[in-house]
Amino acid sequence: MTEGSDVVLQRLMSLHPKVIDLVLDRVHRLLGALDHPERAIPPVVHIAGTNGKGSTLAMIRAGLEGAGDTVHAYTSPHLARFHERIRVAGDLIAEDELSALLTECEQANGDAPVTYFEITTCAAFLAFARTPADWTLLEVGLGGRLDATNVVDPALCVITPVSIDHEGFLGDTLAAIAGEKAGILKRGVPCVVGPQDDAALEVIERQAARLGAPLHVHGQHWHVAEEAGRLIFQDETGLMDLPLPRLIGRHQAHNAGAAIAALRLLDRAAGAEAAMTRAEWPARLQRLRSGPLVDAAGGAELWLDGGHNPAAGAALAEALTRLPPAPLHLICGMLNTKDATGYMAPLAPLADDLHAVSIPGETNTLTAAETVAAATRAGLSASEAGSVAQAIATVTARAPDARILICGSLYLAGHVLRENA
Known part of the structure; x- marks a missing residue:
């Protein structure tokens, strides 16, 4: 009889003395033991930032699905149940599948140290590699540069607004934290950048220039505003007149702008209205x-x-x-x-x-x-x-x-x- 996922998850908590330990050695080792599922997942949109990652991901997912695509999604933390973290082709992962994947990862890892987030991220990659889909959306857990998700070759990156948080792990200045978030940038891979303070944007732009990663920056390459009860998005491709986001708040308009910019770059602008009207993200007002x-x-x-x-x-x-x-x-x-x-x-x-x-x-x-x-x-x-x-x-x-x-x-x-x- 297969153990329930709750039992396995509880046991996995004991594999490393620290809840957070930001290095990539352990996740690379475990992914190797699993025959590198991260290399077999559908094209990735990798999302970092301090605030708005989850909301932006939810809108991108709604837009891609509105355009007719199937989408895997990985988010954290969960609210009520761990299963919320892993969506496989649009649906929350099933209990029997999650239990089996966690057990497989545990056996592949043996008694080697690994954090809870690292081993569960590997389980998500296994799920995504084994089920067909058009896209994979990955939300960074903490920071970016040394986050367990930062082992992929993405098709697109997104950096939502950066602010002071998790100073004990990421640094105590905006520039230092932005440097960690910019660690998801990859050579030649485009990146959508949400509204940023100048100190954060300077760091992101410097890292992008070093890697030849084209940036699509709020206020430079795309603009978004609320006008007469509508959301107006504009970039070099043209203007879009859309419903206001279903999620409440002016900051959600900025998250919506990043999501629309991402959909444009993925050639899925047809899903922009669905991104506004169908996105759901619990516990955000x-x-x-x-x-x-x-x-x-x-x-x-x-x-x-x-x-x-x-x-x-x-x-x-x-x-x-x-x-x-x-x-x-x-x-x-x-x-x-x-x-x-x-x-x-x-x-x-x-x-x-x-x-x-x-x-x-x-x-x-x-x-x-x-x-x-x-x-x-x-x-x-x-x-x-x-x-x-x-x-x-x-x-x-x-x-x-x-x-x-x-x-x-x-x-x-x-x-x-x-x-x-």
């Missing part, structure tokens, strides 16, 4: 409309967002201003590796208060008390709550018609989606 937590909220609106750094906080604040006015109450939990005060500061002028929770099951969670302290520094009125459900009850008892936003971490978002299932 997502309205929850059914489930136990929604029932507990009564007449209050319940929203969920997984952004977790200052740039994401600013984008979230801007997106919230686009919603109809309503009293806003935050339920927030964050990891201790994040700039919690920097994340909360843009939200402070919009929110009546914040209810702090720790993230269940996460060793690196901020305690509720630490989150309260960060919120207070950001100018928010804050208090501790024992759980998300308790925080919802507290808010709705005082403000039954409130807008409640659960935010601060993808790990918290995943917990909420499981609890609300």
Whole structure:
């Protein structure tokens, strides 16, 4: 009897003492033992960046599928179940296939050190190599240069906006972090570049020049804007008049622009409207409309967002201003590796208060008390709550018609989606 994927995944966590260890030696070794599936997957679009990678990938996928193509996709982290990370020809990977692939990778690896992300990335490559499709979309897990996904020869690269995050692994300056993201660039391979600060763009342009990689840069080679309730995209090929993205927020217009630029370069512009209207990406200012937590909220609106750094906080604040006015109450939990005060500061002028929770099951969670302290520094009125459900009850008892936003971490978002299932 085949073991379930959850059992295998739990065992794989013990193969390396560090959760994150950015080198490529181990993944190259394991891929060699597996007869190099990364060389047999369909043409790759490789996506790096600090914010917007997942949303951009979701729009590219919707566009390619709208143009009639089949698409593999690899994303991380997952929210409710690991299976979300691997889409095989459009569908979430089946449990029996995932279990078998993980077991195969475990046996090929033996007792050699390998990180959880590395071995699961190899499993994804096996799945993609064995099922026909037209395209493979790969989201970088962390950084780019030394990420386990950076073992492919892509057809196209995309770099979404770069900002400060994961400083302990990528460097503490924008230029250093941009250098890690630009590590996905390959000689002669075109790259779509989303909006960037000058310091980041300079690094990306320098690396592209070194490799002869043609860049297609926002504000230079393509432009995107909202006009009269439509999205207007323009590049040297011409102008496209499209519906606004289904995903909410001005930053999603920029992500949409990168997705459209990518579709143009892939000769799949016919899918641009589908990219806007069909893309789905959970926990990005997502309205929850059914489930136990929604029932507990009564007449209050319940929203969920997984952004977790200052740039994401600013984008979230801007997106919230686009919603109809309503009293806003935050339920927030964050990891201790994040700039919690920097994340909360843009939200402070919009929110009546914040209810702090720790993230269940996460060793690196901020305690509720630490989150309260960060919120207070950001100018928010804050208090501790024992759980998300308790925080919802507290808010709705005082403000039954409130807008409640659960935010601060993808790990918290995943917990909420499981609890609300």
